[in-house]
Amino acid sequence: MVKVITETDGVTAEILSIIKRARKELMIVSPYIQLDGWPRLNDALKYVLNDNEKNEIEITIITRNQPNGNNKSLDELSPYLDRCRVYVVDDLHSKVYYNETTALVTSMNMYQHSAEKNHEIGVLFEERDKVLDVREHIKYLMSAGQKTVSEKKKNLEETTLAKNSKEQFSIQKFMVLSKGNKWIKVETDEGYENKILIANAPGLKDGSWYEAEVIKNWNRTKYGLDVEYTQIKNIRKIQGNCIICGEEIELDPTHPMCKPCYFKNKKYRGSIFGKQCHICGTKQSGITDSKPLCKDCYYAF
Ligand SMILES: [Zn+2]
Numbered sequence: 001m002v003k004v005i006t007e008t009d010g011v012t013a014e015i016l017s018i019i020k021r022a023r024k025e026l027m028i029v030s031p032y033i034q035l036d037g038w039p040r041l042n043d044a045l046k047y048v049l050n051d052n053e054k055n056e057i058e059i060t061i062i063t064r065n066q067p068n069g070n071n072k073s074l075d076e077l078s079p080y081l082d083r084c085r086v087y088v089v090d091d092l093h094s095k096v097y098y099n100e101t102t103a104l105v106t107s108m109n110m111y112q113h114s115a116e117k118n119h120e121i122g123v124l125f126e127e128r129d130k131v132l133d134v135r136e137h138i139k140y141l142m143s144a145g146q147k148t149v150s151e152k153k154k155n156l157e158e159t160t161l162a163k164n165s166k167e168q169f170s171i172q173k174f175m176v177l178s179k180g181n182k183w184i185k186v187e188t189d190e191g192y193e194n195k196i197l198i199a200n201a202p203g204l205k206d207g208s209w210y211e212a213e214v215i216k217n218w219n220r221t222k223y224g225l226d227v228e229y230t231q232i233k234n235i236r237k238i239q240g241n242c243i244i245c246g247e248e249i250e251l252d253p254t255h256p257m258c259k260p261c262y263f264k265n266k267k268y269r270g271s272i273f274g275k276q277c278h279i280c281g282t283k284q285s286g287i288t289d290s291k292p293l294c295k296d297c298y299y300a301f
């Protein structure tokens with residue numbers, strides 16, 4: 001279904017609904033952001049963030065880079081920096097609101113003043129292939145953007161990096177976050193974002209986990225740390241097990257079941273009991289879809 005929304009209030013309603021109905025993935029692209037004085041939007045964001053304590057919903061927010069001077073949009077996002085992936089992109093003009101079932105492409109920024117005063121329009125997509133096309137645009141923006149992290153996370157990351165040599169290979173686990181024209185962005189098992197030149201690691205699949213030997217180089221930037229794998233070898237895909245039936249599946253602790261097991265148990269999501277660890281497959285009590293790893297794997301991962 002494609003729906004054209006010609007009323008500003010209608011656009012606002014869809015934005016709130018997309019945020020609140022996200023169960024797996026929420027992505028917001030808005031060059032300008034103003035949340036202050038907009039309680040309904042703040043409540044919607046807090047609602048998904050609270051739900052996100054189980055780490056079920058991945059939240060990405062992309063806003064515009066302001067090369068000179070303060071970025072007010074980033075200031076507005078500061079309470080959310082530790083819980084969401086936040087990127088700044090040069091010359092950003094798209095406004096998109098996406099969850100795993102719905103995508104809204106609109107003229108409206110996530111800006112309180114716009115919701116109240118501006119004339120806005122939006123087009124809502126629910127057909128899977130269209131929703132995925134929109135997602136691809138957002139992934140492209142992620143690959144082109146700079147991830148922004150809090151000062152606290154920056155310091156933690158620097159401490160972790162200091163254990164690495166800039167000359168020697170070390171083993172690294174990572175998940176492919178996005179692929180652009182030049183860079184592959186990956187997220188490490190410690191939750192940090194790193195990048196690889198596409199030419200150095202062809203064939204990596206979006207959303208999959210890998211283990212490889214890498215040499216890292218890093219620099220502190222205004223927004224976070226810019227970490228590049230200057231060399232990469234012995235790339236190996238990491239597989240996981242369905243926590244219920246044990247079948248080999250893609251490693252993804254946020255979705256640790258095969259499709260049939262997931263659909264059978266969907267309504268208990270968050271407290272579905274499993275029999276084995278998602279990573280090592282060891283039979284274990286106390287495994288659930290929200291805690292899919294045994295203790296050893298949890299600390300090693
Ligand atoms: Zn299964």
Ligand SMILES: [Zn+2]
Pocket residue numbers: 277278279280281282293294295296297298
């Ligand atoms: Zn395990």
